Amino acid sequence: xxxxxxxxxxxxxxxxxxxxxxxxxxxxxxxxxxxxxxxxxxxxxxxxxxxxxxxxxxxxxxxxxxxxxxxxxxxxxxxxxxxxxxxxxxxxxxxxxxxxxxxxxxxxxxxxxxxxxxxxxxxxxxxxxxxxxxxxxxxxxxxxxxxxxxxxxxxxxxxxxxxxxxxxxxxxxxxxxxxxxxxxxxxxxxxxxxxxxxxxxxxxxxxxxxxxxxxxxxxxxxxxxxxxxxxxxxxxxxxxxxxxxxxxxxxx
Amino acid sequence: xxxxxxxxxxxxxxxxxxxxxxxxxxxxxxxxxxxxxxxxxxxxxxxxxxxxxxxxxxxxxxxxxxxxxxxxxxxxxxxxxxxxxxxxxxxxxxxxxxxxxxxxxxxxxxxxxxxxxxxxxxxxxxxxxxxxxxxxxxxxxxxxxxxxxxxxxxxxxxxxxxxxxxxxxxxxxxxxxxxxxxxxxxxxxxxxxxxxxxxxxxxxxxxxxxxxxxxxxxxxxxxxxxxxxxxxxxxxxxxxxxxxxxxxxxxxxxxxxxxxxxxxxxxxxxxxxxxxxxxxxxxxxxxxxxxxxxxxxxxxxxxxxxxxxxxxxxxxxxxxxxxxxxxxxxxxxxxxxxxxxxxxxxxxxxxxxxxxxxxxxxxxxxx
Numbered sequence: 001x002x003x004x005x006x007x008x009x010x011x012x013x014x015x016x017x018x019x020x021x022x023x024x025x026x027x028x029x030x031x032x033x034x035x036x037x038x039x040x041x042x043x044x045x046x047x048x049x050x051x052x053x054x055x056x057x058x059x060x061x062x063x064x065x066x067x068x069x070x071x072x073x074x075x076x077x078x079x080x081x082x083x084x085x086x087x088x089x090x091x092x093x094x095x096x097x098x099x100x101x102x103x104x105x106x107x108x109x110x111x112x113x114x115x116x117x118x119x120x121x122x123x124x125x126x127x128x129x130x131x132x133x134x135x136x137x138x139x140x141x142x143x144x145x146x147x148x149x150x151x152x153x154x155x156x157x158x159x160x161x162x163x164x165x166x167x168x169x170x171x172x173x174x175x176x177x178x179x180x181x182x183x184x185x186x187x188x189x190x191x192x193x194x195x196x197x198x199x200x201x202x203x204x205x206x207x208x209x210x211x212x213x214x215x216x217x218x219x220x221x222x223x224x225x226x227x228x229x230x231x232x233x234x235x236x237x238x239x240x241x242x243x244x245x246x247x248x249x250x251x252x
Numbered sequence: 253x254x255x256x257x258x259x260x261x262x263x264x265x266x267x268x269x270x271x272x273x274x275x276x277x278x279x280x281x282x283x284x285x286x287x288x289x290x291x292x293x294x295x296x297x298x299x300x301x302x303x304x305x306x307x308x309x310x311x312x313x314x315x316x317x318x319x320x321x322x323x324x325x326x327x328x329x330x331x332x333x334x335x336x337x338x339x340x341x342x343x344x345x346x347x348x349x350x351x352x353x354x355x356x357x358x359x360x361x362x363x364x365x366x367x368x369x370x371x372x373x374x375x376x377x378x379x380x381x382x383x384x385x386x387x388x389x390x391x392x393x394x395x396x397x398x399x400x401x402x403x404x405x406x407x408x409x410x411x412x413x414x415x416x417x418x419x420x421x422x423x424x425x426x427x428x429x430x431x432x433x434x435x436x437x438x439x440x441x442x443x444x445x446x447x448x449x450x451x452x453x454x455x456x457x458x459x460x461x462x463x464x465x466x467x468x469x470x471x472x473x474x475x476x477x478x479x480x481x482x483x484x485x486x487x488x489x490x491x492x493x494x495x496x497x498x499x500x501x502x503x504x505x506x507x508x509x510x511x512x513x514x515x516x517x518x519x520x521x522x523x524x525x526x527x528x529x530x531x532x533x534x535x536x537x538x539x540x541x542x543x544x545x546x547x548x549x550x551x552x553x554x555x556x557x558x559x560x561x562x563x564x565x566x567x568x569x570x571x572x573x574x575x576x577x578x579x580x581x582x583x584x585x586x587x588x589x590x591x592x593x594x595x596x597x598x599x600x601x602x603x604x605x606x607x608x609x610x611x612x613x614x615x616x617x618x619x
Contacts (some may be wrong), residue, residue: 076493090484101481105493115466116474168492
């Protein structure tokens with residue numbers, strides 16, 4: 001079953017065609033990798049998928065539903081959540097509150113019942129706390145729940161960002177360089193976490209990564225992007241041995 | 253089972269800690285209030301200070317409410333006095349019309365406060381929709397402009413009241429065309445005079461506590477988290493589905509409504525309300541309270557507002573040098589208030605820290 005189906009999307013900034021006729025189909029439950037040299041347009045693809053940029057052409061379907069041109073908020077509600085290349089946590093809030101922000105649209109009560117402390121406030125907050133702790137436990141962050149998120153070590157901040165994205169209960173999770181800046185053992189741990197998340201939350205994952213070990217280790221399919229156009233697409237062993245791909249990365 | 257118990261316990265402890273901190277703050281306000289009242293009864297308080305008591309309350313409410321916009325929402329607003337102005341004029345207008353109709357002072361004043369807050373909140377929504385698309389310096393300049401617009405419109409506005417209803421004019425009293433026996437209520441630059449002076453220190457303190465509770469409860473709720481998420485990173489907030497426009501306007505209008513409350517308190521404490529009072533200087537003064545007290549720190553805002561309201565009055569003996577000394581004191585406070593050594597000293601000697609320690613020690617002994 002198709003989770004995400006992207007048909008010929010493209011965008012240009014001034015004279016630069018950042019992404020050109022990008023098409024990809026991701027099936028439910030797949031773990032897809034999106035790779036490419038620096039400046040290939042990978043993050044632009046993420047920004048197109050999440051509505052930060054509106055595509056000049058093409059269409060995006062999530063589970064058959066057309067989500068082209070929707071706002072970031074509507075796309076998140078439709079079921080796409082993402083993390084960022086440069087970590088974007090809510091720095092002055094606790095780890096727990098970061099996750100509870102992710103739960104924002106799943107559990108609701110009005111602002112007035114929050115201010116007046118009506119019973120619905122206590123009831124919903126209790127459920128939110130339980131949910132948030134459950135998610136934090138999966139990422140082994142429950143002991144740091146009260147800590148300010150900016151005081152977490154780098155690797156855990158990356159994990160918390162994934163936890164916050166998962167709290168929105170997405171169908172499709174987009175991870176933008178989750179292993180950037182991590183040492184080999186941290187990367188190893190992250191790979192385990194990503195596998196665990198996929199099993200436990202039943203999400204489809206598309207990730208951008210430069211760490212070939214991680215990509216080859218967990219991705220089931222790989223899409224290679226270069227100068228905004230497709231270079232290769234398929235199984236990891238085929239793609240990574242493709243002479244065109246090697247040329248793009250290493251030169252002739 | 254055991255893990256669940258531990259989890260529940262930690263949740264209870266968290267709830268306790270934030271509630272405890274609020275109880276302490278409100279407790280300190282109530283104790284300060286009791287001391288002031290007993291001093292007045294015993295005749296120990298100078299006239300100077302007695303006249304300042306209500307002013308402290310409305311400035312503290314202004315500071316706490318501006319902190320919601322500046323510290324919690326993270327948007328710089330330089331027109332906060334404009335909302336106070338709307339609250340002051342609306343509240344005074346209502347009281348003057350109703351002075352013969354509603355005899356019960358408490359009911360009339362409560363209604364005046366609610367109407368003043370609602371009107372200021374309404375303007376908060378209207379102005380918020382327009383200005384909150386902007387950020388940073390641009391937002392600051394536009395809010396400054398709106399504050400001045402409100403002040404200047406009220407400076408030329410004439411409103412009268414007779415049996416046929418309410419009449420408006422921007423020219424003079426004569427063009428209101430009032431019937432005989434009609435009453436001119438807002439007289440342009442002369443403002444409103446003769447508002448019943450219903451504001452008392454007790455009402456001021458009650459309103460201050462209510463304002464504090466509204467903002468604290470808002471911060472610790474789902475909406476408050478959304479507001480702070482926007483402050484910390486609006487791109488990430490959008491990516492997890494938080495409606496940025498909605499929560500910006502919500503915070504801005506609640507802040508405006510509470511400024512309106514302070515305005516009603518002000519207008520019922522003074523013989524004549526004139527719009528020139530609510531200019532740029534007042535907005536900046538409130539911002540100084542917020543910055544000195546600490547962004548996002550409600551308790552700090554209250555303390556800063558009280559200290560800086562009292563200080564210039566006590567510097568009156570310096571005559572011409574008064575504002576000079578005030579400025580120097582302000583600079584010194586700004587430099588040293590958030591110095592690490594000073595922050596540590598405050599932490600060590602704070603009432604909250606003291607009580608927290610006591611509770612921790614007791615828990616240890618029991619264990």
